[in-house]
Amino acid sequence: MTKVSVSTFKAPKGTYDLTPPDSAVYLAVREAIAAPVRRAGYGYIETPGFEQVELFSRGVGESTDIVTKEMYTLTTRGGDQLALRPEGTASVLRAALEANLHKGGNLPVKLWYSGSYYRYERPQAGRYRHFSQVGAEAIGAEDPALDAELIILAVDAYKSLGLRNFRLLLNSLGDKECRPAYRAALQDFLRGLDLDEDTRRRIDINPLRVLDDKRESVQQQLVGAPMLRDHLCEACKAYHEQVRELLTAAGVAFEDDPKLVRGLDYYTRTTFEFVHDGLGSQSAVGGGGRYDGLSEMIGGPALPSVGWALGVDRTVLALKAEGIELELPAPTQVFAVPLGEEARTKLFGLVTELRRAGVATDFAFGGKGLKNAMKSANRSGARYALVAGERDLADGVVQLKDLESGEQRPVAFDTVVSELLAAQG
């Protein structure tokens, strides 16, 4: 038999495990992001972790980094070309179309999701190859109030976690009326610049993405570039104005960012990103926008839609950056410590009873002595320990110890459950 070396237990590059107690924070963040959307009528959707490659190449865009460089693709034994999902929107729209959710006569279809996403990126702080998002999509309606609703829900989610140092960047990417003329004007401008070959190629395929180039040498040359906001058609201008007004009325502050194009091709009109100022270079904690053409791009009917995805990993980092500790309920409220075989059987039964009554209870497993068992009780975070030995059983009681005050008193076996239920309020 070969010996397993410790390095075998290392998670793959660019990934990490969530283990207790930190994992509880991730769960709480997921729940905090989901809570506002659930209150706003979004229904839960879950789709497979992988899809046909084509869904993403057609949906996310052939020229995007996500599709050209970052997808985990595989060929199945049956010859299908699949990709681990790099983002959620295309899958959710595909699933909604497959289930004919858009035909129920009740548009928009509002959906939320939570899951793992995969991108073959260069790992660094805040950038992983496996990460988690919670997302929300509203499919099949063109209404500035819907764009505003989603943005407000994201802001409320961040606020409910206590975050303060985040900003909302907002832009409009125009639509099929005004974007083509702008695109041509931008291409003319970009062709006059001194750019490397890769970037020049991008001018032909997706010139707006050049605006998003993070390199200083490129950004310097972009001063004076035509900006979409000066080329928006009347309809897009009016739409954007309404989104802004609704956000302002809801007390949501935003910054206009005319260069915000985002890394996916499907966006139209409203685009936005949430950035956090304590995260260094990977500062985007979430983002989204309107994608009126995506359904047709993947072969569906015209379904104007809007959505966002918020990164769970980076939201957790943002909490750390702001020094926020979430108030999480202790995983264990009561810890039972049996002394001797008979007590073990009796207390184990009581533990089951307490759990069934809704009290989070754990037990000293493994035949520990009193000292070690009490150590486990303290480590568990429980407020109370239940200790029982033979004499207690003979008296029909267990010792209820308050681990905060150290006080201990006997409680009749039959009333333990009701006493502890009362104690937790």
Ligand code: AMP
């Ligand atoms: P995107 O679809 O790229 O706009 O991603 C939405 C959000 O997911 C981002 O704002 C990040 O918070 C998060 N995210 C995207 N890529 C990664 C990654 N490689 N590692 C960690 N979080 C990510």
